[in-house]
Amino acid sequence: MKRLLLCAAAATLMSACNSMPTGEAAMVAEAAMDQPAPAAMEFVRMAGASDLYEIQSSQLVMQTTRNDEVREFAQMMVDHHTMTTQTVMRAAQAAGMTPPPPALDQRKSDMIRQLQAAQGMARDDLYIQQQVMAHQEALTLHTSYSRNGDTAELKTAAGAAVPIVARHYNQIMAMQNGGGSSGGHAGH
Known part of the structure; x- marks a missing residue:
């Protein structure tokens, strides 16, 4: 029963976004299709570390950013x-x-420490770079x-995450290409 409910929920989410990623994310997704996948428990570990980094880095930047676009993106994360x-x-x-x-794995812990050390617009800019x-x-x-x-079951969950992460990737790439928190200042 639990399996059926999980599959139904994932199917509903996937049908809402049941298409290949578009924009910048399409190239990333296409390149990933033929890559070998990690074993199930390693996938769970990697996905958990990725999500936890997204949550912690976003909570950190929301404490200090004055950029509404960055704040809204971070809350969405x-x-x-x-x-x-x-x-x-x-x-x-x-x-x-x-x-x-x-x-968090060591690399993502280091990324959080880098964000903690950055201040002001430099933190916003670093956050955007890390999010890409x-x-x-x-x-x-x-x-x-x-x-x-x-x-x-994990393949279904991963498939449900693809359109969500693709949307985030396209949005953060647009923020980076549009100047993000620096608003297009020279040198950013």
Whole structure:
């Protein structure tokens, strides 16, 4: 029953966005389709670390940013990545796994420390740069697992995350290309 509910929820989400990513995200997703996927528990660990980074970095930048666009994006990251974490955790449990709570890996911990050290517009600019990279990595992870993963429930959860992460990637790329928090200042 739990499996059926999870699949129904994921199918509903996927049907709402049931298309290949568009824009900048399309190239990332296309390149990821033929990449090997990590094993199920490694996927859960990587997805959890990715989501936790998104949540913590976004909470940090919301404390100081004066840029409404950055603030709105950061709030969306907290909301959406909390949801994708819950989806992956439920899928892992439905597959009979006992997933560990999300934890940052060393690289993402370092990225949080870099954000903590930055101030003002420099923090906003660093946040945008990190979000581009983090979303490219997350899109690659979820796309490759949805296509080539080894656990059906997790493949469904990864597939449901792809359009969400693709939307984020396209939005953060537009922010970066449009000047983001620096508003197009020279040197940014």
